[in-house]
Ligand SMILES: Nc1ncnc2c1ncn2[C@@H]1O[C@H](COP(=O)(O)OP(=O)(O)O)[C@@H](O)[C@H]1O
């Protein structure tokens with residue numbers, strides 16, 4: 279091995295654990311927490327958007343409009359660097375969770391809303407015909423089917439989120455990408471280190487896509503409705 | 509059992525039901541026929557308020573509601589009236605995420621708050637009645653159309669409606685599957701179930717109906733006993749419609 283290759287090899291090995299640690303300590307928690315909160319926001323927003331209460335509907339639409347229409351990194355900057363000037367200073371991780379949750383909530387609500395609207399009118403009518411109220415119809419008949427339809431697009435959002443958490447580097451969260459930048463500053467081997475961190479992201483998202491497939495299979499076998507999920 | 513009085517229904521400018529009166533007696537089978545677009549589905553859907561009539565009065569059992577233009581009836585009243593009847597749909601509309609048994613138990617358990625065990629016993633009896641005792645754990649999409657429709661009937665029956673409404677229950681079925689559904693319907697009729705059936709199965713109408721109603725352009729053109737209406741129609745339009753049914757071009 280030449281000296282240079284040997285050096286690269288050592289840097290790779292030495293960086294691997296710190297990077298993985300940053301991933302496990304920040305990237306994954308940031309993703310999981312933001313996604314969980316985001317899903318709740320998405321679900322509530324979707325329900326509000328199909329509710330008959332006009333003013334609430336307007337607020338929900340406004341929220342989705344703002345968060346879908348502006349870059350995520352700008353949102354993060356406003357939350358982390360902007361809010362302190364009106365007296366609200368947030369720790370970086372918290373700011374990240376808020377930004378990512380709101381973003382997932384906005385996109386996710388559109389997915390869930392579309393899924394609810396995709397359930398045929400006949401399902402509503404069948405629910406009403408056995409005497410259900412609108413609430414009962416939603417809870418028992420429409421939402422369970424809509425959630426199933428939402429699984430594939432929502433898992434896509436989830437995988438995007440894993441990658442998007444790298445934006446948290448820009449608000450000083452020491453997640454994986456931030457760590458990679460730090461190490462790069464020490465060794466001046468950007469090609470190696472950024473490829474290395476890319477590899478770890480790839481592993482994370484591949485493992486999680488695998489779970490996504492499992493989840494879809496689970497829903498598939500439960501309804502025996504092959505192919506109707508997409 | 510059902511009294512429809514001066515019912516009108518418009519969709520925007522489109523006047524679909526133009527003032528209908530119809531009485532359905534307890535234990536009787538009423539068959540509604542008529543050309544496509546004459547308002548049969550709309551009339552049936554008005555009877556359990558899947559469509560809200562624009563004007564008129566509707567009584568089902570001991571509950572009566574009067575409708576006026578631009579007055580939204582109270583959800584509570586609508587629910588009470590709707591719960592008097594059960595509906596069987598042309599396209600079955602079973603709940604695809606539930607097994608056959610769950611489909612049938614859903615109304616009794618969720619709407620009527622019955623105990624699960626009790627609901628299950630009743631559901632299994634109903635399944636046996638429609639000849640599908642062995643399909644309790646199947647999902648709807650594992651069943652043929654005829655089987656799905658029989659589950660649809662069992663599901664509608666499960667909440668003990670005073671009247672069952674059928675909207676062309678066999679018209680989405682392959683011809684060889686029509687018989688099994690009609691057979692179940694005949695048995696219900698024999699047991700004294702009050703039924704309103706939109707259908708073009710003339711043989712069924714002749715054998716089972718106590719009354720046949722011919723709808724034309726949103727009005728009742730003619731009604732009477734099946735033998736009377738089929739053999740001695742009073743109106744030229746009735747004659748024309750019947751002959752088209754018998755000799756489709
Ligand atoms: N939801 C609706 N909105 C607008 N027009 C409708 C609606 N439902 C039915 N119609 C119209 O009402 C007329 C009668 O329809 P329908 O009751 O389905 O007739 P039938 O069942 O006798 O074929 C048709 O012209 C149809 O286009």
Ligand SMILES: [Mg+2]
Pocket residue numbers: 548549550676
């Ligand atoms: Mg029709």
